[in-house]
Structures are given as structure tokens and as C-alpha cells.
Amino acid sequence: MSFEPKILGFLCNWCSYAGADLAGVSRIxxxxxxxxxxxxxxxxVDPMFIFQALQQGIDGVFVMGCHPGDCHYLxxxxxxxxxxxxxxxxxxxxxxxxxxxxxxxxxxxxVRFGQVVSDFIDHIRELGPSPVSGENPDENLLIKLMAxxxxxxxDRMRALVGRERKxxxxxxxxxxxxxxxxxxxxxxxxxxxxxxxxxxxxxxxKDPKSVKDLALEIEIDPSEILENILILKGRAQVDMQxxxxxxxxxxxx
Amino acid sequence: MAEKEDNGIEKPRVxxxxxxxxxxxxxxxxxxxxxxxxxxxxDVVHFEDNLYTCSENGLNAIKNAxxxxxxxxxxxxxxxPRTHEPLFRECIAEEGLNEYLFNFVNIRDQxxxxxxxxxxxxxxxxxxxxxxxxxxxxxxxxxxKVSVDINPAALVIGGGVAGMSAALNLNNQGFTxxxxxxxxxxxxxxxxxxKLFPHDLxxxxxxxxxxxxxxxxxxxxxxxxxxxxxxxxFVGNYDVVIDQGGSEVKLTVGAIIVAxxxxxxxxxxxxxxxxxxxxxxxxxxxxxxxxxxxxxxxxMIQCVGSRNDERPYCSSxxxxxxxxxALIIKEKDPNTNVTILFRDLYTPGTDYExxxxxxxxxxxxxxxxxxxxxxxxxxxxVKVYNEYIGEEMIVPYDLLVLSTPLIANDDNKALxxxxxxxxxxxxxxxxxxxxxxxNDFATDGVFIGGAAKWPVDITEAITQGYAAASxxxxxxxxxxxxxxxxxxxxxxxxxxxxxxxxxxxxVCPYKAIIKNEDDEIEIIQAVCKGCGVCGATCSQQAIVxxxxxxxxxxxxxxxxxxxxx
Numbered sequence: 001m002s003f004e005p006k007i008l009g010f011l012c013n014w015c016s017y018a019g020a021d022l023a024g025v026s027r028i029x030x031x032x033x034x035x036x037x038x039x040x041x042x043x044x045v046d047p048m049f050i051f052q053a054l055q056q057g058i059d060g061v062f063v064m065g066c067h068p069g070d071c072h073y074l075x076x077x078x079x080x081x082x083x084x085x086x087x088x089x090x091x092x093x094x095x096x097x098x099x100x101x102x103x104x105x106x107x108x109x110x111v112r113f114g115q116v117v118s119d120f121i122d123h124i125r126e127l128g129p130s131p132v133s134g135e136n137p138d139e140n141l142l143i144k145l146m147a148x149x150x151x152x153x154x155d156r157m158r159a160l161v162g163r164e165r166k167x168x169x170x171x172x173x174x175x176x177x178x179x180x181x182x183x184x185x186x187x188x189x190x191x192x193x194x195x196x197x198x199x200x201x202x203x204x205x206k207d208p209k210s211v212k213d214l215a216l217e218i219e220i221d222p223s224e225i226l227e228n229i230l231i232l233k234g235r236a237q238v239d240m241q242x243x244x245x246x247x248x249x250x251x252x253x
Numbered sequence: 254m255a256e257k258e259d260n261g262i263e264k265p266r267v268x269x270x271x272x273x274x275x276x277x278x279x280x281x282x283x284x285x286x287x288x289x290x291x292x293x294x295x296d297v298v299h300f301e302d303n304l305y306t307c308s309e310n311g312l313n314a315i316k317n318a319x320x321x322x323x324x325x326x327x328x329x330x331x332x333x334p335r336t337h338e339p340l341f342r343e344c345i346a347e348e349g350l351n352e353y354l355f356n357f358v359n360i361r362d363q364x365x366x367x368x369x370x371x372x373x374x375x376x377x378x379x380x381x382x383x384x385x386x387x388x389x390x391x392x393x394x395x396x397x398k399v400s401v402d403i404n405p406a407a408l409v410i411g412g413g414v415a416g417m418s419a420a421l422n423l424n425n426q427g428f429t430x431x432x433x434x435x436x437x438x439x440x441x442x443x444x445x446x447x448k449l450f451p452h453d454l455x456x457x458x459x460x461x462x463x464x465x466x467x468x469x470x471x472x473x474x475x476x477x478x479x480x481x482x483x484x485x486x487f488v489g490n491y492d493v494v495i496d497q498g499g500s501e502v503k504l505t506v507g508a509i510i511v512a513x514x515x516x517x518x519x520x521x522x523x524x525x526x527x528x529x530x531x532x533x534x535x536x537x538x539x540x541x542x543x544x545x546x547x548x549x550x551x552x553m554i555q556c557v558g559s560r561n562d563e564r565p566y567c568s569s570x571x572x573x574x575x576x577x578x579a580l581i582i583k584e585k586d587p588n589t590n591v592t593i594l595f596r597d598l599y600t601p602g603t604d605y606e607x608x609x610x611x612x613x614x615x616x617x618x619x620x621x622x623x624x625x626x627x628x629x630x631x632x633x634x635v636k637v638y639n640e641y642i643g644e645e646m647i648v649p650y651d652l653l654v655l656s657t658p659l660i661a662n663d664d665n666k667a668l669x670x671x672x673x674x675x676x677x678x679x680x681x682x683x684x685x686x687x688x689x690x691x692n693d694f695a696t697d698g699v700f701i702g703g704a705a706k707w708p709v710d711i712t713e714a715i716t717q718g719y720a721a722a723s724x725x726x727x728x729x730x731x732x733x734x735x736x737x738x739x740x741x742x743x744x745x746x747x748x749x750x751x752x753x754x755x756x757x758x759x760v761c762p763y764k765a766i767i768k769n770e771d772d773e774i775e776i777i778q779a780v781c782k783g784c785g786v787c788g789a790t791c792s793q794q795a796i797v798x799x800x801x802x803x804x805x806x807x808x809x810x811x812x813x814x815x816x817x818x
Contacts, residue, residue: 035813
């Protein structure tokens with residue numbers, strides 16, 4: 001049997017959901033692979049939903065909103081884009097970024113709705129099943145996805161995404177504009193750090209470990225693990241359990 | 254009463270109704286089987302299929318089932334919530350259920366209608382959608398709408414024909430009405446017009462009559478040379494500040510109508526426009542008013558600066574304007590040659606088509622050109638490639654008239670930001686829904702009419718002025734109204750999570766979130782439109798988006814994915 005991708009679509013009530021209805025009224029035909037969750041605004045799509053959908057083994061996630069400038073809620077779609085971009089940056093690390101897509105469909109674009117959905121289904125069909133789908137999902141990838149969800153959910157990442165537009169387009173509390181490049185630099189390093197920290201936390205959730213063991217499991221340099229352990233200690237999320245020989249063992253608080 | 258769970262909340266008892274919609278759904282998939290499938294889902298205690306769930310019979314079936322099976326959640330799988338959700342909500346409310354305990358599943362517009370050649374695929378999709386819908390239904394919570402008092406006064410922005418019509422209409426209904434106009438006199442674009450199609454009424458006659466009525470109106474206060482400076486508040490209670498020649502006027506109104514009209518595109522650098530012998534239609538009309546035309550050969554070029562990449566829209570008034578003015582010239586002196594160079598001619602309806610016919614009868618010449626080969630204007634003639642005969646023609650002129658489009662006002666963006674309403678791609682104001690709510694904005698209590706929305710002629714501007722006034726009066730005529738309950742919310746329990754980072758305040762497009770006197774985040778429910786951006790952004794995930802909560806959306810994701818969590 002040929003592969004039929006399992007696709008989830010988040011559609012904003014005012015533009016893309018209306019466009020999907022119009023496709024129906026116009027009897028535009030497209031493949032039936034996508035299931036729709038209606039939200040009032042694409043800006044409602046919390047990155048958590050996308051990470052959760054992927055952990056559910058869904059092969060592709062499509063977020064659709066109003067065209068830039070046409071948002072029913074003025075600028076919700078710009079916020080959606082920022083959240084989506086962050087999600088993409090995380091998923092790039094594990095090569096799953098091409099399984100999610102953001103596009104704009106207006107209420108009058110019934111034909112276009114059919115086209116973009118067909119196109120996305122074709123795209124996912126070509127990629128094949130998600131490595132975390134089916135009976136035997138790639139457990140290692142699932143852990144990484146989980147860590148990404150945790151990282152994206154930290155107040156640091158959420159505050160960065162929430163402030164991005166204001167910081168770049170307006171100014172910060174000191175009346176300075178943050179150059180986009182500078183912001184991206186901070187943003188990218190935050191993504192990297194929070195991901196490592198989330199991996200450490202998830203791993204320590206299971207059992208206490210040494211820096212060396214963590215480094216082996218997460219496959220990064222022990223010095224970087226230690227650096228992050230210290231920060232997590234500062235956040236009161238990690239503590240030292242005991243010292244075995246000369247090796248400290250860390251645990252979740 | 255339904256059995257309670259440990260936490261004292263009633264255990265969900267879901268009823269699922271599958272609509273055949275005649276043969277629209279039932280013709281493609283087996284609705285009986287789908288209903289039986291729904292019956293196997295968690296917490297579903299009643300299922301049935303109906304020929305038309307929205308019919309009297311269908312609605313009664315829902316009401317009976319609520320009574321018989323003690324349902325506390327209702328799911329209808331049928332057409333689309335965008336048209337039928339209010340009906341079903343009302344239905345369950347009549348049976349005493351909170352209207353937010355209803356969930357809609359779209360298996361027609363987004364399923365059977367779009368997968369007509371794949372009944373199996375459509376059935377599988379409908380099954381998943383029903384499962385997801387029932388899962389969300391179990392998580393739904395009863396919500397209360399908020400009641401807000403209404404100030405029975407209106408503000409109309411723009412003293413053109415649409416704004417004056419709206420203001421007069423509200424005045425005549427007895428509402429206190431404030432009309433502001435940024436120029437020093439009323440009239441807007443009507444002031445620059447000569448004769449109004451389709452019956453060549455003098456623009457000045459109409460203007461004077463409407464203006465006279467505005468001046469006589471007893472409940473209407475006019476502010477000229479005035480602009481809107483500040484707007485605060487929400488439906489029924491907008492506190493506005495008007496700047497009138499430097500001094501401030503403060504008002505409280507229940508509704509606001511945007512009727513700011515549009516501007517005329519001036520064709521600088523196009524076709525040798527010089528405002529003397531190469532003029533716009535508006536300048537031609539000024540010449541006509543002053544009886545200042547002595548031309549033997551008049552050429553009009555249509556779609557100058559419109560229906561191109563930069564301005565893809567049709568300005569809708571220029572064809573009739575050109576035809577009307579051509580006829581006036583012809584009627585004054587039949588020997589004047591009038592040639593209209595056009596791309597397409599739009600004259601919808603009986604009267605407008607009649608004008609076109611008359612123009613042909615009177616000998617106005619029509620030459621069709623294309624966007625790819627635009628006419629070339631020389632000193633005293635125009636070279637135009639005639640699309641019909643496939644040849645270049647040389648037409649002499651001593652007066653060249655350019656039909657330029659109406660464009661959005663420069664200050665639309667500033668006004669849109671003040672009012673928290675959207676603009677479309679060409680910077681005209683964007684209504685809430687082109688068909689369902691054509692004269693409303695999504696923001697409650699703010700309405701739109703006339704050329705502010707799209708280029709319209711005088712007749713349409715008046716109609717829309719009345720329409721906007723009528724929509725505003727649906728609010729103003731009540732002492733209080735209920736506003737949406739599906740809004741964002743900071744539950745008491747979550748208040749301790751809030752770190753005061755204020756990201757929610759920054760992302761809220763409606764200023765619905767404030768820091769109150771106690772330095773706490775407060776969400777003003779009457780202002781919130783429920784978009785949910787604050788909840789998806791809140792750095793502590795403390796804000797709950799009612800009716801679209803994380804738990805509810807995740808329940809849909811899990812129901813589709815199927816993995817235990």
C-alpha cells in the first residue's frame with residue numbers, strides 16, 4: 001500500500017478556515033489527508049502544539065493564517081510567523097523542519113487553499129513517513145523532540161519570541177533598537193543552550209548522572225554540559241546528589 | 254443530573270449528531286455508520302444521524318436527546334461553524350445548556366464536498382474529525398458572556414456623502430450623533446463632482462440638500478477641521494478625543510462609523526499629464542462647471558494607474574464617469590469628437606448599460622487597448638494600438654482626459670491604528686467579512702461605509718452610509734449588550750505564575766491587557782476579541798484562552814495522533 005501521510009492543519013477562523021470552506025462551496029477537489037483544528041488566529045498556535053503533534057507521529061503540520069496585512073486581529077499572523085520560525089529553528093537540528101509549513105490563505109482563495117494543501121501533502125508524501133511515526137518510532141528522535149518542546153516552553157524562549165518584533169521594530173526599555181542580526185545571534189544561542197538544558201533535565205528526570213554520562217548521552221562536549229549544569233543549578237532545577245570517587249552525580253531537584 | 258467526577262465537575266455526557274445534509278454528506282459517506290462509530294468514543298452517551306440536523310426536526314432531536322440522555326455536551330458534524338454554529342448554540346441554550354458546551358465538526362465544506370471522488374478517504378477523515386471533535390467537546394467549559402452598558406451616541410468620521418448619510422440616519426433615529434470632517438467644510442469628493450450618473454443630477458444640488466439636512470439636524474453636532482486624536486474603551490463605551498483646530502473635544506460614544514472616503518490618484522509622469530490640456534476626470538468636471546471647455550477633439554484614457562501591478566484593483570467609478578462626461582460634451586456640441594481608449598468597460602445594471610448605449614448612439618468612439626501596449630501620448634495626438642482591428646491608430650486631441658482611480662487616503666494607516674481595525678493590501682479599510690458582515694469591523698461597535706472600504710459611486714456611498722448607521726443602531730438601541738465569552742483569561746490560580754514580563758501587553762492588538770493599580774496584569778474582557786496570541790506567547794503559560802485552551806487543542810491533537818500521553 002502506498003504511503004498516505006497523516007497531516008494536521010491549524011487554520012485561522014477568519015481567512016484560511018474560510019478559504020477551506022470556500023474550496024468546499026466551489027467543489028475544489030484535493031486529497032483527504034489533512035485533519036483540521038480551527039483556531040481563531042494563527043497567532044494562537046503555540047509551538048507546543050506542533051512539537052506535540054510531531055511526537056504523536058503525525059507526518060506533517062500545516063499552519064495557515066491570513067495574508068500579511070490582512071489579519072483579522074491586525075498582526076496575529078506576524079506573531080504566528082515568529083513562533084513558527086522558532087519552531088523551524090529547533091526542528092532544523094533534527095532535520096524535521098521540512099515537515100512543518102506556514103502559509104497564508106485568504107477567505108477568497110478557495111482554489112489556492114486546495115493547491116497549497118495538495119502541494120504540502122505531495123511534499124510530505126515524497127519525504128515519506130515521519131521517523132517518529134508508526135509502531136517503532138525512533139526513540140532517540142522522540143527524546144529530542146520532547147527536549148525541544150521543553151526548551152521552546154521555557155520562559156526565556158517564550159519571552160524572546162514575544163518580544164522579537166517590538167525589539168527589532170521598536171525599541172527596548174533603554175530606548176535602543178536591537179539590530180536584527182544581533183537579535184538573531186542571541187536567539188540562536190538561546191535555542192542551542194535551552195535545548196541542551198532541556199536534554200539534561202529530561203535525562204536527569206530518569207536517573208541521576210555524572211557530567212561524563214550526560215555528555216555521552218547527549219553527544220556534546222562535557223565542558224558544555226558542566227557549564228549548563230551550573231546554570232540549571234542556579235535556576236534550582238538541578239542539584240548535586242553525591243560524589244562518587246571524585247565524580248559529582250547530578251539529579252533533578 | 255449527570256454523575257460528578259472526583260473534582261465535583263460533572264462527568265461529560267456527549268451527544269453526537271451526524272447530519273446527512275440531504276445528499277451533500279449522506280450521498281458520499283455512510284452517516285449511520287459514522288454515528289455508530291461516534292457512539293464508541295469515550296464519554297459519548299448518545300449518537301444519531303439526521304437528514305438535516307439544522308431543520309426543525311433535527312433541532313428537536315437535539316433538544317429531546319439533551320433531556321432524555323442528560324447530555325451536557327453536544328457535537329454536530331455537518332457543514333461549517335462559520336454559518337451554523339450560532340443556530341446550534343441557540344438550540345442547546347434553549348434546552349438550558351450553556352452555549353459554549355457545543356462543538357462543531359465540519360464534514361461537509363471541508364470533507365465530502367472536497368473529496369467527492371474518494372468516499373473512503375472522506376469517510377476516514379470524517380471519522381477522525383468526529384473523534385477529535387468529541388474529544389474537544391469533553392474538555393469544553395461553560396462560559397459567561399459579559400454585559401456592557403451602551404452609551405446611545407455615535408461618532409461618524411468623515412463628512413462626505415457616506416458619512417453625512419450615516420450621521421443623518423442616526424440623527425433621525427434619535428441618537429446623539431457627532432460628525433467630524435477634516436476639511437473646513439462638508440461634502441468630501443462630492444464637492445469636486447459636476448453631474449452625477451446615471452441621471453445627471455447636479456452634484457451641487459445633492460450636496461446642498463444633504464448639507465442642509467445636516468445643519469438642521471437636532472441631535473447632530475458637526476466638527477469641521479477636526480480629526481480623531483485618541484480612542485480608548487470598547488463597544489458601547491468609547492472615549493474619544495477630537496482635535497479641532499488645536500483644541501480638544503472629549504466625547505463618549507457607543508459606536509464609531511468610519512466613512513473617510515478615498516483620494517483621487519494624480520497621474521504625475523503618466524501620459525504627459527499637465528493639469529491644463531492633459532487633465533484628470535475631476536479636473537475636466539471643474540472645467541465643465543466653469544463652462545471652460547472648447548475642444549474639438551477629446552480623448553479619454555481609462556484605467557490610468559489602475560488594474561496594473563501596482564494597483565491591481567478596478568476603481569469601479571471611472572467607466573461611468575467617463576461615459577457621463579463624454580455624453581455631456583457630445584450633447585453640448587455633437588460635432589466634438591470624443592474617443593474613449595479603454596481596456597474593459599464595466600457598466601453593470603440597467604441604468605449604467607443604458608448610458609453606454611447612449612454614448613455609442615451619440616457617436617462616442619471606443620478603442621480597446623491592452624496593458625501590454627499602452628497608448629502613447631504625443632504633442633497633439635495619441636498613438637494607440639487598436640486591439641480589435643490589430644492596427645495602430647493615430648487620434649488627434651486638443652483635450653486629453655485621464656481616468657484615474659480612487660486610492661486609499663494617506664492617513665488611513667494612522668486611523669486604523671487608532672481604532673485597532675485592519676487595512677487590506679491597497680490600504681483601504683477591511684471589513685469583518687465581505688458577505689456576512691460587510692459594514693462591520695471585527696472590533697465590536699466600529700463600522701465602515703463608503704469609499705473608505707473600496708471605491709464606490711455616490712449611490713453606493715449613500716447606501717453604505719445607511720447600512721453602517723443601521724448596523725451601529727443595532728448596538729445603540731440597546732441599554733446593554735453581551736459580548737463574547739470566549740476570551741483570554743488570567744485565572745486566579747495562575748496569577749502567582751505571572752512575572753509581570755508584560756509580553757502579553759505588547760502582543761495584544763486591542764490593548765485589552767493592562768497593568769492595573771495593584772500592578773497586576775488584568776484582561777478587560779469586553780475589549781478582548783479572543784485571538785489567543787497572548788496565551789500562545791505568555792512566558793509563564795499563565796493566560797488561558799477560553800474555548801481554545803491548551804487542554805482543548807491538545808485533546809484534538811491526541812485524538813488524531815492516537816498515542817497515549
